[in-house]
Amino acid sequence: MYSYTEFDDAFIAERNTQFRAQVERRIDGSLTEDEFKPLRLMNGLYLQLHAYMLRVAIPYGTLNGAQMHKLADIADKWDRGYGHFTTRQNIQYNWPKLRDVPDMLDALAEVNMHAIQTSGNTIRNVTADHFAGAAADEVADPRPVAELIRQWSTDHPEFQFLPRKFKVAVSGSPHDRAVIKAHDIGLRIVDRDGQQGFEVIVGGGLGRTPMIGKVLYDFVASEDLLPTLEAIVSVYNLLGRRDNKYKARIKITVHENGIEDIRARVDARYALIRPQFTGVDQQILARIEADFASPVFRTAPLDAYTQAYDSDAIFRSWADTNLADHRAPGYAIVSISLKAHGATPGDATSRQMRVMADLAAQYGHDELRISHEQNVILPHVHRADLPALHAALKAAGLATANIGLISDIIACPGMDYCALATARSIPIAQEIATRFDELKLEHEVGPLKIKISGCINACGHHHVGHIGILGLDRAGVENYQITLGGDGTEDAAIGERAGPGFAANEIIPAIERLVFGYLDLRQDPSETFLQTYRRLGLAPFKAALYPEARANAA
């Protein structure tokens, strides 16, 4: 994987020195909060409900063991012994003290990590398919170009004060695991007549006005990608609305001006700036690609795996839900669930981080990934090692067999931490997971994605949940709205609102009615919740959710 050059090291060190001085000046009173706030946000530091929060970028979700160990050390030394992995492949520390943050940033720099541009109206951490470099269906590894975009966008002088934040996601597979259609720019590596290039999607996003991204170009050659991105962001920088925060994202710019108009403007800008890209970016990309050379995979007998699979029901259940197809024969992609029933989605203790780091070193070519679904991935594990790996995960409370199932819930921090939240998310996720574990139903229910946001900003991706839950404040009481039929994959769809919201004590029974309704409605156990919803539409699900309305109508 990528390791910092001298330039990167010097740049991060300088930024950290600057920020240390800014913190000192804030503390000694030379800077007011109004002056300091944009500076701290540029370095990922928020002030939340109970404390500061430091958001650290995990570029394209990729970590090595040493980096994960450092995240654990930081959690122990300056926080409360845990970290929260987010839907944008970041890690958040919920309890840092202002004076300690410069030290935390220096510690991160030791392992080539930083918190730059994890907030503010800039190009944010570039996310990627968490199965990158490993997926059986992949055209090419999206991480080298994601790293190129990270380097291009970091401290880009033209793009430090965009109308609003700007998020880019990259996938190298036809199956979209990176929610690229809900990003400001989504990129998908495609192969056309043996030439590699990118499908470029713009104007997707969730939040208060959810939009599915539109195809701006169906094919951009690799060497033209960076000037294309620069042209898009440049057009947005001038055209995007700065008069209204709620209309400032590029999704609104695209919606209001139309994709043809945007394309014409981007074409014109591109023609102007293309000559400035003389190929240096392609030389840099070639060096980056060398850093992402594939591990050397081994061949080994599968007896240990087959034996465990046939004889150990717990291992089999885990293997059936938590493994995905790897491109190399004999290998598997392992998803480690951070969604133990009743636990906080996306949280890992420092002990668990160290266990995962050590297991990655021992069995997984020292690679870890963070998924936007708030789980940890070991992308390259030989199946022969899976029984031993599973046993070690089990001992650390990390062997929950629920990937893609009803308890594998995305939840934003909600009002338990977030200053913007209008209701809590975490307890709702905990209760749903606990309830369906009690019912012993989740494997029978099958693939079902529940996503919970604690406010309209939709960090919990509720719009693209098969079942989406949005927490609101209704006259001083937490209230939860349900949307149905959302989808964050290549068939992206925004969920439809089911009807009136539910109080906190009504939401779990409501979800239960919905799931039992689905079990009655599906044609057979192979028809998933989303397929059933697409076949039948909202009405029968609504009837299951609101039985009183049905009784009253009868």
Added chain:
Amino acid sequence: MAKPFTPKVVTANALLEGDVIYQTGTGWTRDLTQAEVLTDEADADLRMIDASQQTDLVVGVYLAEVDPDPLPRPVHFREAFRAKGPSNYAHGKQETL
């Protein structure tokens, strides 16, 4: 007719620790029950001006509604979480209260 003024406390986050604090008559406390309850709008305005000037100590000053008797208690659930801490771990103020 103007809405009657309801009892409030001045609250903010501490600059260094980031945690929730409330104004007392003489300074700041981390315990809502020790906060000074303001029942007069003019007093509240003065307290706000005073608090907002203490930029070397506090961030994000505002007035939060409280139920004053017998000791100040939060009215809105957001303030209840601020006064107590998150619900998923026993972290924050609930550790010491």
